[in-house]
Amino acid sequence: MKKQIRYSPEVRERAVRLLYEHQGEYESQWAALG
Secondary structure, X not given: OOOOOOXXXXXXXXXXXXXXXXXXXXXXXXXXXX
């Protein structure tokens, strides 16, 4: 069974912000997540 990794709210906020800032550089939002 995998252990669930918990990220702090600050790390989550930064990840979401980076995704939205850079998603235009990729074909799709899913590609940007990769």
